[in-house]
Amino acid sequence: MELLNDMALFVEVVKAKGFRGASEATGVPNSTLSRRISALEKAIGLRLLHRTTRKVELTEAGQIYFERCKRIVDEARLAHEQLGEMLAQPSGVLRVSLPVDFAVIYMAPLIAEFAERYPGIGFDFDLTPRHVDLVSEPYDIAIRMGEPESSHLIARPLASLVPRLYAAPRYLERSGEPKEPADLEQHECLNILKANTWTLHKASASIQVSTSSRFTINSVGLIRRLATLGMGIMLVPEAIVMDDLAAGRLLRVLDHWHGKPTPVYALTETRLLPAKTQRFIEFLKERLG
Structure with a gap:
């Protein structure tokens, strides 16, 4: 890699016809350029440049070496650009852990829209309430609701x-x-579950209400279904019940009051993400926001 870098610097010096112009083009100081080219000449055992106070000129060996270096450097740059473009294209299998009810009720149409937008991505969804281990388990991302726990995850x-x-x-x-x-x-x-209080807010006011129910439930989906069947009042984000509201199966109660906002966030092990994961997070921010 160091040799390739020196070859690239040599090409820039020749193209600029001097160290000053090459320094301006590359941001590498004159003294460093001169030292690197001298080291290159020493490594191959040939003088490549005639140096004068005004400019540099290629020796006969330098001309041959320059043509070969330029071809190698151009091919390396092209390969780097092609690799970058390939890595930037969302592809591969995206492995996601999702809350069960949120995924089924609300995320399904968003997932379908994302899949149509990026046909090169395959999907492996795990719908589970448990906190998966993004370090030891093969997940790219976990979507969670509620306050994030303090951890080493992003x-x-x-x-x-x-x-x-x-x-x-x-x-x-x-x-x-x-x-x-x-x-x-x-x-x-x-x-x-066994939550027995709701804290409701209206503008700057808030109140805590004691609640009771014959049902102990750990599924928002079941709560939603029981509510549509006339079994009680529920407190959930509107995103969960949009279809029921549109169809008239549910109505808003106490319009001016609401519960504490529920954050939705994406968990990843690292900030350095492949294109498939980056695009998924960007898409969810766009659509959920």
């Missing part, structure tokens, strides 16, 4: 989803529509 924010309250028309007809957050204490509130 967390890139993708979006912030605001949870709001929703219920089916049949539930509201049967149980009545809450008018204030405190009214939720008298309603069936569908929570993740």
